[in-house]
Amino acid sequence: MKARYPAIYTRYGFLDAFNPTLTETGGNDLLHGDIHPGVGWIADDYLGIDQGPIVIMIENHKSDLVWRLMRTDPHLRRGLERAGFSGGWLSA
Structure with missing residues (x-):
């Protein structure tokens, strides 16, 4: 580009x-x-707010780091379960 x-x-x-x-x-x-x-x-401006998530997505694609960390967080698991989510890694 x-x-x-x-x-x-x-x-x-x-x-x-x-x-x-x-x-x-x-x-x-x-x-x-x-x-x-x-x-x-x-455009006549610069925005960097979208750059952080891009870097995180690249790392997650390479190493699965973000997903692995997310699955170990008890607060996140509890929140997802309270919201009605089930199955997949929540069942493991």
């Missing part, structure tokens, strides 16, 4: 969002971001 859309990457990293199909505003003013010729709409 960085090579294909260099405008979405700045010295602080990737901007929050972009839409290469939004090339005209149709007369409406945009609330956020700008239309970049040949690129499309690009």
Whole structure:
């Protein structure tokens, strides 16, 4: 993405969002971001809140660490059971 859309990457990293199909505003003013010729709409802010869960998901995919830890937490188990969940690892 960085090579294909260099405008979405700045010295602080990737901007929050972009839409290469939004090339005209149709007369409406945009609330956020700008239309970049040949690129499309690009947000003007950075959000890192979604990066933490991505890292956790990658680690869980690699090692099953998050699931293994979750299954050992008695509070989580009790909460799931009280919410009506059963079967799977809760039955083990």
